[in-house]
Amino acid sequence: MAGHNKRIPTQHVVGFVLSIALTLLATWAALGSNLSTMWIISGIMILAVIQAGIQLFMFMHVVEFESQNGHVPWNMMFHGAVLAAIIVAGSLFTMSFGFTHNHDGDHQHEQHENDGQEQHDNGEHEGH
Amino acid sequence: MQLDEFFVTGEPLIYAGMVSIVLVSAAILFILTYFKKWGWLWREWLTTVDHKKIGIMYILSALAMLFRGGADALMMRTQLAFPNMNFLNAQHYDEIFTTHGTVMIIFMAMPFLIGLMNVIVPLQIGARDVAFPYLNALSFWSFLFGAMLFNISFVIGGSPDAGWTSYTPLAGAAMSPGPGQNFYLMGLQLSGIGTLATGVNFMVTILKMRAPGMKMFQMPIFTWSTLITSFIIVFAFPILTVALALMTLDRVFGAQFFTLTGEGMPMMWANLFWMWGHPEVYIVILPAFGIFSEVISTFARKQLFGYKAMVWAIILIAGLSFLVWVHHFFTMGAGAFVNSVFSISTMLIAVPTGVKIFNWLGTLYKSRINNTVAMMWSLAFIPSFVLGGITGVMLGMASADYQFHNSYFLVAHFHYVLIAGTVFACFSGLVFWYPKMFGHKLNETLGKWSFWFFVIGFHVCFFPQYFAGLDGMPRRVFTIIPEWMPLNIISTVGAFGMGIGFAIFIFTVVYSYRYSEREKTGDSWGDGRTLEWATPTPVPFYNFATVPHVNSQDVYMSLKEEGKTTFEEDELEPIHMPSNTGQPFIMMAFLFIASFGVVFEWMWMAIAGLAAGIVMMIIRSFDYDEGFHVEVDEIKRTERSTRGL
Numbered sequence: 001m002a003g004h005n006k007r008i009p010t011q012h013v014v015g016f017v018l019s020i021a022l023t024l025l026a027t028w029a030a031l032g033s034n035l036s037t038m039w040i041i042s043g044i045m046i047l048a049v050i051q052a053g054i055q056l057f058m059f060m061h062v063v064e065f066e067s068q069n070g071h072v073p074w075n076m077m078f079h080g081a082v083l084a085a086i087i088v089a090g091s092l093f094t095m096s097f098g099f100t101h102n103h104d105g106d107h108q109h110e111q112h113e114n115d116g117q118e119q120h121d122n123g124e125h126e127g128h
Numbered sequence: 129m130q131l132d133e134f135f136v137t138g139e140p141l142i143y144a145g146m147v148s149i150v151l152v153s154a155a156i157l158f159i160l161t162y163f164k165k166w167g168w169l170w171r172e173w174l175t176t177v178d179h180k181k182i183g184i185m186y187i188l189s190a191l192a193m194l195f196r197g198g199a200d201a202l203m204m205r206t207q208l209a210f211p212n213m214n215f216l217n218a219q220h221y222d223e224i225f226t227t228h229g230t231v232m233i234i235f236m237a238m239p240f241l242i243g244l245m246n247v248i249v250p251l252q253i254g255a256r257d258v259a260f261p262y263l264n265a266l267s268f269w270s271f272l273f274g275a276m277l278f279n280i281s282f283v284i285g286g287s288p289d290a291g292w293t294s295y296t297p298l299a300g301a302a303m304s305p306g307p308g309q310n311f312y313l314m315g316l317q318l319s320g321i322g323t324l325a326t327g328v329n330f331m332v333t334i335l336k337m338r339a340p341g342m343k344m345f346q347m348p349i350f351t352w353s354t355l356i357t358s359f360i361i362v363f364a365f366p367i368l369t370v371a372l373a374l375m376t377l378d379r380v381f382g383a384q385f386f387t388l389t390g391e392g393m394p395m396m397w398a399n400l401f402w403m404w405g406h407p408e409v410y411i412v413i414l415p416a417f418g419i420f421s422e423v424i425s426t427f428a429r430k431q432l433f434g435y436k437a438m439v440w441a442i443i444l445i446a447g448l449s450f451l452v453w454v455h456h457f458f459t460m461g462a463g464a465f466v467n468s469v470f471s472i473s474t475m476l477i478a479v480p481t482g483v484k485i486f487n488w489l490g491t492l493y494k495s496r497i498n499n500t501v502a503m504m505w506s507l508a509f510i511p512s513f514v515l516g517g518i519t520g521v522m523l524g525m526a527s528a529d530y531q532f533h534n535s536y537f538l539v540a541h542f543h544y545v546l547i548a549g550t551v552f553a554c555f556s557g558l559v560f561w562y563p564k565m566f567g568h569k570l571n572e573t574l575g576k577w578s579f580w581f582f583v584i585g586f587h588v589c590f591f592p593q594y595f596a597g598l599d600g601m602p603r604r605v606f607t608i609i610p611e612w613m614p615l616n617i618i619s620t621v622g623a624f625g626m627g628i629g630f631a632i633f634i635f636t637v638v639y640s641y642r643y644s645e646r647e648k649t650g651d652s653w654g655d656g657r658t659l660e661w662a663t664p665t666p667v668p669f670y671n672f673a674t675v676p677h678v679n680s681q682d683v684y685m686s687l688k689e690e691g692k693t694t695f696e697e698d699e700l701e702p703i704h705m706p707s708n709t710g711q712p713f714i715m716m717a718f719l720f721i722a723s724f725g726v727v728f729e730w731m732w733m734a735i736a737g738l739a740a741g742i743v744m745m746i747i748r749s750f751d752y753d754e755g756f757h758v759e760v761d762e763i764k765r766t767e768r769s770t771r772g773l
Contacts, residue, residue, distance in 0.1 A: 009749075083363050086450055091399055094454050094462050094470075 015058025186243025229292030254339025274319025327361030353418030416553030516544025537597025585625025
């Protein structure tokens with residue numbers, strides 16, 4: 001039961017088109033471009049930041065305090081940031097601490113306790 | 129693809145399953161047609177946006193899933209008691225423990241609790257529906273279609289068989305080819321949409337739609353636990369969504385996220401799965417805590433002891449739930465430091481949980497207990513759950529976990545917390561709020577029989593499993609050595625006791641429908657404390673003719689003292705209500721088709737289904753239905769007849 005007036009939601013349409021365009025751009029950068037890996041990674045990072053900004057401003061009510069008596073949802077954004085930090089930092093912590101992800105030869109562990117579950121050094125990076 | 133590849137062949141049990149599915153479906157179609165109920169089904173149920181009806185549909189589906197998961201459990205127990213009978217072979221056993229776990233967690237426990245939340249939370253806070261009724265219907269249909277997709281796997285295509293945790297590399301395309309594992313991925317993905325939407329819906333409903341004057345710290349404790357659960361859902365489910373999507377890319381499109389080759393990281397799946405999976409177990413236990421609090425305080429006829437401590441304990445548990453996931457794979461070998469950190473955070477959870485246990489005991493202390501069936505389920509919960517909790521702390525010690533890991537000790541532990549916690553709460557809550565939903569109580573005598581069968585059966589079934597585990601019996605084995613035989617036979621006897629308890633419960637429902645006295649007042653138990661008992665029974669579709677002004681914790685207690693009701697004739701105004709719509713059902717049916725296409729990797733079907741789903745979303749975007757108003761005259765008529773004025 002959202003908007004009471006039948007208008008075209010310009011902001012949402014623009015945001016939708018922009019986010020799809022950015023996604024396609026990132027896909028092209030990864031699959032179709034001849035850029036060096038460094039440029040691809042940093043390019044995709046920048047695109048991701050822009051994408052997050054579009055989501056926050058076009059869809060997620062960051063500017064809602066202008067229209068209503070509400071406030072900027074700092075609280076929720078803080079929780080979201082904490083959770084993202086837990087996922088990223090936590091994954092790095094658990095998945096790499098005590099392992100050597102070294103592909104160039106010796107598959108030695110740093111610590112003796114790692115007495116061989118199914119997980120050995122089969123990946124040198126966390127994100128994909 | 130040949131027809132014999134499409135349907136599962138060669139198993140007598142599955143042929144029996146097919147026959148019963150055909151017979152039951154034919155019977156349902158016949159009854160609906162013969163009694164001309166198709167229009168009724170569409171108008172009253174398939175298109176409804178009423179939170180009470182959606183809640184009832186959730187609960188009915190959850191009971192059906194409890195039956196399915198329970199049948200799986202009994203088959204496993206039969207196999208383990210008579211391992212030489214060749215009742216199930218290894219493959220079939222693997223499929224059954226996988227579906228048992230997945231069905232019980234995703235399609236039984238969560239929907240059951242979400243069903244109770246749907247029915248009760250808007251009533252407890254004095255709202256006329258949830259914040260987004262259309263989205264609520266969408267949630268339900270996405271859950272139901274997801275559950276159906278997962279459940280047809282055993283006759284079409286073959287069930288997943290890599291455990292409910294679906295660990296890679298076993299669950300990857302190389303080691304589990306075929307549609308089985310895809311059913312798991314798409315079934316969970318489809319129903320996950322609904323769970324996430326429910327989280328958003330209840331968060332907004334509780335934050336924005338409380339009765340005038342109701343402060344956060346005056347909300348009933350079940351509403352509090354629902355709010356916190358919604359937060360966990362909103363934060364945890366996206367992790368599952370992403371993990372499932374990555375594995376789908378692996379399996380269907382040849383990506384290498386969790387594979388052994390191509391620099392994939394199989395353990396990353398376990399990491400992501402439990403980042404969702406641990407909060408998930410709190411998603412199913414926190415609402416259960418809320419239900420127990422309500423039931424105990426009502427039938428102990430006292431205000432809940434330590435209300436604020438209870439609330440803060442829930443919040444603390446929710447926060448900690450995101451910081452303990454590694455304890456599910458201590459044996460991965462991440463090193464002593466990582467394991468120590470998560471060992472400590474795990475044991476910390478016992479602190480707020482202990483606070484809650486003592487608060488329940490404090491509520492019971494020196495009270496006059498009204499020993500109803502609902503109360504008995506709650507009383508049985510406390511000691512049983514403590515057993516599960518203490519063994520949980522034992523499992524939390526990383527060094528000891530190397531002994532317990534993947535043994536029946538673990539199996540016994542999580543059944544002790546999930547059954548004594550969640551399942552007891554579902555029965556307790558259902559019995560407690562049953563008169564609100566259906567206008568009559570469940571028979572108490574039969575209820576006590578089903579209670580004793582189930583609870584004694586539960587302890588007989590799972591207590592020996594601790595010792596089987598300490599004797600070295602690993603989980604997920606279809607055959608056992610002679611030393612474990614006696615304990616396993618006892619366990620199987622207990623499992624069938626639980627089965628009898630469930631059967632009596634279903635009989636109670638049927639019996640009470642025919643013979644129970646119909647409710648005359650809204651306050652069925654006579655001791656209602658919170659706002660849901662202030663509504664008449666049956667609850668009118670708009671819930672509250674007038675919404676009371678709230679200025680205390682147990683609202684209905686103070687309303688009773690002031691002699692007020694939720695029907696103050698001079699304050700009546702027209703009520704704005706949402707219209708019914710068939711769109712959610714149709715949209716989710718299309719997404720079901722799309723998911724089915726992905727399962728069999730028929731891309732034409734997946735794309736067509738997805739496109740149709742998107743068309744439905746566009747139609748929804750241009751849907752300007754503003755709902756309708758219930759006029760004062762109609763409210764007066766309805767209230768007078770339901771209140772017998």
